[in-house]
Amino acid sequence: MAPRYAPSLRGRLPWLILILETIFISIFLFSISFEPAEASKVYPAFQDINVMIFLGFGFLLTFMRRFGFSGVGFNLLIAAFGIQWAIILDGVLFHFKEGSVTINMPSLLIGSMSTVPALISAGALLGKVNPVQLIWVTLVEVTLFTVNRWIISDLFMIEKHASLMFVHIFGAYFGLAIAWFFYHPLLGKNTEKERSQPTSHLFSLLGSLFLWMFWPTFNSVLVPNASKRRNAVYNTYYALAVSAVTAFSFSVCTNARGKLNMVHIRNAVLAGGVAVGFSAYFIYSAWIAMTIGFLAGMISALGFTYIQAYLNSAIQIHDTCGVHATFGLPGLLGGVAYVVLTSVDNWDNLTRLGYQAVIGISCILVTLIMSLVGGLLTGLFLTCKLWNAPQHWKYFDDQAYWEFPHLANKL
Amino acid sequence: MAPRYAPSLRGRLPWLILILETIFISIFLFSISFEPAEASKVYPAFQDINVMIFLGFGFLLTFMRRFGFSGVGFNLLIAAFGIQWAIILDGVLFHFKEGSVTINMPSLLIGSMSTVPALISAGALLGKVNPVQLIWVTLVEVTLFTVNRWIISDLFMIEKHASLMFVHIFGAYFGLAIAWFFYHPLLGKNTEKERSQPTSHLFSLLGSLFLWMFWPTFNSVLVPNASKRRNAVYNTYYALAVSAVTAFSFSVCTNARGKLNMVHIRNAVLAGGVAVGFSAYFIYSAWIAMTIGFLAGMISALGFTYIQAYLNSAIQIHDTCGVHATFGLPGLLGGVAYVVLTSVDNWDNLTRLGYQAVIGISCILVTLIMSLVGGLLTGLFLTCKLWNAPQHWKYFDDQAYWEFPHLANKL
Amino acid sequence: MAPRYAPSLRGRLPWLILILETIFISIFLFSISFEPAEASKVYPAFQDINVMIFLGFGFLLTFMRRFGFSGVGFNLLIAAFGIQWAIILDGVLFHFKEGSVTINMPSLLIGSMSTVPALISAGALLGKVNPVQLIWVTLVEVTLFTVNRWIISDLFMIEKHASLMFVHIFGAYFGLAIAWFFYHPLLGKNTEKERSQPTSHLFSLLGSLFLWMFWPTFNSVLVPNASKRRNAVYNTYYALAVSAVTAFSFSVCTNARGKLNMVHIRNAVLAGGVAVGFSAYFIYSAWIAMTIGFLAGMISALGFTYIQAYLNSAIQIHDTCGVHATFGLPGLLGGVAYVVLTSVDNWDNLTRLGYQAVIGISCILVTLIMSLVGGLLTGLFLTCKLWNAPQHWKYFDDQAYWEFPHLANKL
Secondary structure, eight states, rough: OOOHHHHHHHHHHHHHHHHHHHHHHHHHHHHEEEEESSOOTTTTHHHHHHIIIIIIHHHTTTOOOHHHHHHHHHHHHHHHHHHHHHOOOOOOOHHEEEEEEEHHHHHHHHHHHHHHHHHHHHHHHHTTTTTTHHHHHHHHHHHHHHHHIIIIIIOOOHHHHGGGHHHHHHHHHOOOHHHGGOOTTTTTTGGGGGGGOOOHHHHHHHHHHHHHHHHHHHHHHTTOHHHHHHHHHHHHHHHHHHHHHHHHHHHHHTTSSSBBBBBHHHHHHHHHHHHHHHTTTTOOOOOHHHHHHHHHHHHHHHHIIHHHHIIIIIIOOOOOTTHIIIIIHHHHHHHHHHHHHHHHHHTTTTTHHHHHHHHHHHHHHHHHHHHHHHHHHHHHHTTTTOOOOOGGGGTOOGGGGGGTTTTTSOO | OOOOOHHHHHHHHHHHHHHHHHHHHHHHHHEEESSSSOOTTTTHHHHHHHHHIIHHHHHOOOTTTHHHHHHHHHHHHHHHHHHHHHHHHHHHHSSEEEEEEOHHHHHHHHHHHHHHHHHHHHHHHTTEEEEEEEEHHHHHHHHHHHHHHIIIISSOOOOOHHHGGGHHHHHHHHHHHHHHOOTTTTTTOOOOOGGOOOHHHHHHHHHHHHHHHHHHHHHTTOOHHHHHHHHHHHHHHHHHHHHHHHHHHHHTTTSSSBOOOOHHHHHHHHHHHHHHHTTTTTTOHHHHHHHHHHHHHHHHHHHIIIHHHHHHIIIIOOOOOOOIIIIIIHHHHHHHHHHHHHHHHHTOOOOHHHHHHHHHHHHHHHHHHHHHHHHHHHHHHHGGGGOOOGGGTTOOOOTTTTTOTTOOOOO | OOOOOOHHHHHHHHHHHHHHHHHHHHHHHHEEOSSSSSTTTTTHHHHHIIIIIIIIHHHTOOOSSTHHHHHHHHHHHHHHHHHHHHHHHHHHHSSSSSTEEEEEEHHHHHHHHTTTTHHHHHHHHHTTTHHHHHHHHHHHHHHHHHHHHHHHISOOOOOOOHHGGGHHHHHHHHHHHHHHOOOOOTTOOOOOOGOOOHHHHHHHHHHHHHHHHHHHHHHTTOOOSHHHHHHHHHHHHHHHHHHHHHHHHHHHSTTTSSSSSSHHHHHHHHHHHHHHTTTTTTOOHHHHHHHHHHHHHHHHHHHIIIHHHHHHHSOOOOOOOHHEEEHHHHHHHHHHHHHHHHHTTTTTHHHHHHHHHHHHHHHHHHHHHHHHHHHHHHHHHSSSSOOOOOOOOGTTTTGGGGGOOOSOOOO
16 A cells, blocks of 8 residues: 555645634734834845745755755745744734834844744755644744844844844754754665756755845845945855855865865855854955855865764764755854954953953854754654654655646656 | 648748837837936836746746747747837827827836736747737737726726736736637647646746745835835735745645645745735735735635636636636735725725725726737637647647757657 | 876866965955945845846856756856956056055946956856866956956046946957867767757756846946936846847748747847947937847847857857857947947037047957957967866766766766
């Protein structure tokens, strides 16, 4: 008898979605209103962020030969779903006043950007969980990340826009912690379904390029000061350019036959944008951003070559999309750079230097702990039989979730 | 003897194009000039609309395994052609003053958006007509839609930007009426050429995502009041998010095996943007937009499952791209919502309520009649032997129109 | 024994890149700083240009069935690399003051746009040179183009933004001159590797559409006067629309079987934007732009059909991407149109008319000479054994440069 998949999605996904949507609409009905008047200069930047989230992250996940529909489709589902929840949460935690919440364009931006951790985690889990599980991941992760953001911005007094730059670290380690629960010894063995093909690589590179091109918007859009916002754009641009070039260099260096690896290129080019995110707005010389970009491209390419296989075999964490080397390591590098740069700014005042360093390191540690503990608890919850997790022989297969009426044979 | 295709395109297409282009250039030469001074804040929005028209609609039509070139290529042809004609018509009907016409950025925007009905109709006809016929469809449809717009805005006194929101209803029913003339019993039988393949689905989803992401621009760009424009952006954004999530839910619900259908996802996610178009600028609470998005996603997914097959078998209208469920039904829903919402606004004044309701319903009816009657007459004209319509065994085949020097074998 | 490729890239590419990157960062460290305050209205246009360079040109070069990774990957490498060098050069040549250089948003824009000649030349060389050679092409060509721009703007006193419009002529003829050195009798014989497939054509068309849609930004972004900038947008838009429609017409006309050729469509639609670039900002009637677009579409389609084969067989220049018909010929047409239009503006003053004509013609001739002589010298330099140029049987093959761990069999 063929394994039955239909009941799992039909019995759970639609109802879960409909119930949660109804709850969201009710919350909006009773307590959320638009801000009466507001400038809309930020609209083009808002569209850049949308392109990054729906197209960039979506197509970045199409690299598997048999899992393209799920890559981009589930990304759309959890992003469209997560944004609504993130806007509600942001409103409740940061804009609650007299029983009601007012929403403006920055709320939408923060909503979109707060969904990014879930999209990154989905990259680590790609192909190993079903959409019902992804909906749960999104719900929990957006909530925890917003709480994390509240701790960083309201307790540690870090600027609000900087608190959003922890998305990369949070998303990567949350996803890795969950991935630990869905490990199977056959993963990462380059089985047929885990393979890519040139077309799927190109679609994925398309997504990566959109992320790459619009990353200066991501790092700058919420910076309130115009001059610092311009700095954030410049520095991100330079860091990205250098990390792209560096990625090519280290991809060749680390390959035994001196060839380029598309997986490195597609992901390591982004590392510069990730790493410079924390400090882009206050760096006053391009060469510092370029150096961070250089280190990020290097660390990311080396992370793919040396650390990912180790994670898989020794720690038994299978990271489908390589989010650790793309977002985790460069994010940590960026955090360290932030601590160093803010400390250097205060080198004439040792008290202040120490204070800044402690604050910076605490924020990173809090984010790491929140994401790892949160991920482990979420992973435990997701192993519950109720969610009908796919068996490992159905991993990485669109046909488990999508109808292929037009295809008699294989993809 | 092999069927001869070459004469049909060579004997007609180039000359038709060259004659019409010469006429367009002459009209511009004698009567059209630029507006002397003008702000250009709207430029980024103008580019969003361009991306929607040339890339969004173009790639949306690449879903057939053997008809991708024609899908995106003919879309480029009729859009680039139709925009010129739409700008001329808009100038003559709305901006004619002292024997001359002055053009500004909004003219270009209205020109682009007035071409959308032709692009939607081309979706219903995809694969069944040749480019000569598509040029005629564009010429006639842009003309009739501009007249329809004039009736709605100058006779029924509907705001100009709202009059452009009838593009979806007009395009869908105009296209369906023409499609009736090109029906063949073998259509819709999932024959080999009508099939998709994963790569063509992904290209199509790429187009769909660009439409989805920039739809807030489409619904807001021509709204003159800044605060209402912001409302239109917000409401469209929420409606799209909800309709995307709902589309996933109903796609699974309506599938016997509980699987997702890429055709639903690709098209139904757009339904929220279509349906909220009319009222997006004056809705003051997000939950109303979300509810419209919810209903639109549901109606669109149900329309694909239950109505499209009925259209094909019972009424003998083959709707290649499913424009009825993507644009037609959500457009009508949006029209009804507009009537209800404007009426509710005037519930304390019964006369005014009745007046608003009659005006709204009349606009919808006029659009339906104009599009259906215009489509039927155009369809009749297109069956003329002069245009060398492709025979049904050449439907959905790029090789009828495109040179494949590089391909010895099949696609 | 199989030919060994690994050493060539591993022994040279990483070190060349790392050394040059270190030099760039050092230059930035010692002499380049940000401008203290500056408006950032130009940011959306800056993003349009980025999309054109990284995505547009990148995907335009994915049309070969086995060379897609290299097409878009090497484009990313040389663009990210060239921009850094172009920004340094532009700073040193145009903004050097008191031992230091100040950079602002227009510097970044000019940097991006000065890299375009290298991207165009890369199109002519696509598949015949390795990335080490491309890095050298970029270094030399960006330098020579910046010098050429300095001659045109500081000696011939052409407006700065117009001096950047020579990118197309410069890139095309520089690339063709280099291509002469890498000719082989088997090229252009439609061998298996030179072929496209529908998917690669669609990816390439995607790139082309992004170029097409954002070309109005390219032709207008550096025009300082707001009213002239608006003119540049309008005229480019009209020229592109007409050249797209014309390309379809002449593609059918010139085909023996009356079919469309995707190569013509993809490239000739761009010709209007190239040709109108020089004069877009001062043309005051759309019909002139439309006529230029018409001629450009015609010349480009005819150039593909009649001149490209002649170049290949008689002059022994193999132009992989057809840059001569896409950028070279329309660029020259645009130069001639510029000379004619500026002369006509001064028809009442014969001295001034003659002066303008001489200046215009001189600029074109200087650009042609610089690009051809520079290209020949660069080509000679690239034949040096040190760079391990690929042998002709490894032309057009991703597997020479990229690792394909996932592919046991062919692409």
